[in-house]
Amino acid sequence: MANAVALDQLAPGRRERNKLEKQARIVWAARQLFHRQGFAETTTQQIAVEADIGTGTLFLYAKCKEDLLIMVFKDEMLETVREIFARLSPKASPVDQLMAVFEHMMAYHARDIDLSRVLLRELVMPSSLDRRGDVTELMDAIYSGLMDIVRPVADEPEVAARSAFALYYFALISWLGRGFERRAALTHLRTQLSGLLK
Amino acid sequence: MANAVALDQLAPGRRERNKLEKQARIVWAARQLFHRQGFAETTTQQIAVEADIGTGTLFLYAKCKEDLLIMVFKDEMLETVREIFARLSPKASPVDQLMAVFEHMMAYHARDIDLSRVLLRELVMPSSLDRRGDVTELMDAIYSGLMDIVRPVADEPEVAARSAFALYYFALISWLGRGFERRAALTHLRTQLSGLLK
DNA sequence: AATCATTATTGACTACAGTCAGTTTTATCT
């Protein structure tokens, strides 16, 4: 029936709606448990029970346990990043603005260091290429924000933004992955950014 | 007996010697299997059998499976890095020298991309802080080499070397972790390094 | 409303990293 297709385009059918509801329930359950107990201490069984689905079903919605964590964080991170950029003082120097952005991002991760470690591990170096969650939207938001900041002082804003982010990433990794002090990492980062932007 | 202590300082006792032999056998076995079958396809059981020890013993010598991979690569990487720095043309520009170093490092990883992915994953973001292998010696070698390169053109060689390495790290991660083309990553890297060093 | 094809769900099951209580080996001392 030709009508069925047209209707499907207007509104999601029952099937689609169920899927979305289920996905929301899964993410909700995962969020609760990860935050309450930590990542390693939460079993996929527990998440399935809490979301009221079978164990197997969980892995139809997430590629692996780590993917659940990405689902939990993705929207929240995008929202946070947008807020951070929105609240910048445009009068501050580019380096100060960059530092404000990166400090806030780190502060965000500091709210739950253990979860952020696992999350970053998966974002930086996914266990398997075909398992990595899609964070393109998040990255685009970050890059475009950074480009706006560096534009006034950089010949090639794209290159400068990418470099700035690379330096931030390194600081983040040093802090979360190598046990480096957050303050020290940020101090280093500022020095590096100053060197980068002339 | 006071003599026992004195002798121990001169030469390793049988116990110590056995331990070193065993560790060497383990690394040898792990190297064979990882290269032949890949990391995921090799079980710790297989390594234990090949090294002719019990399963449990393996974990007295390595903190986890990933740690075995680090043991396999550590010495070889240090050696490789030293060679790379030793063979540089001192007349080339700092950026060209940096690029030569980073290209060779990437070429080294390209020899076994799958193993390098797992290795890098563990080096960049260890699954657990108290499980990460010690790669201080390697990092020191890299930093000191990089500082020598950038010294002629950088006010603060330490900062510049650290920045250069951060940019390389990001390129490496983009390539191995995000599926970015190696050539493209290197092209980007060169642009960034040019921007960094004046 | 009965049939069929497609898609979604399930939980018993598998494979494997890592542990630990018990055993063996080594070194020390009399």
Place this chain on the structure above:
DNA sequence: AGATAAAACTGACTGTAGTCAATAATGATT
């Protein structure tokens, strides 16, 4: 040599992520 303490070793065992063959739900078609 024998006794004792300390260190090294072991493999049966455990916990859990992820799979898959079987089942159920859905929706299209007559």
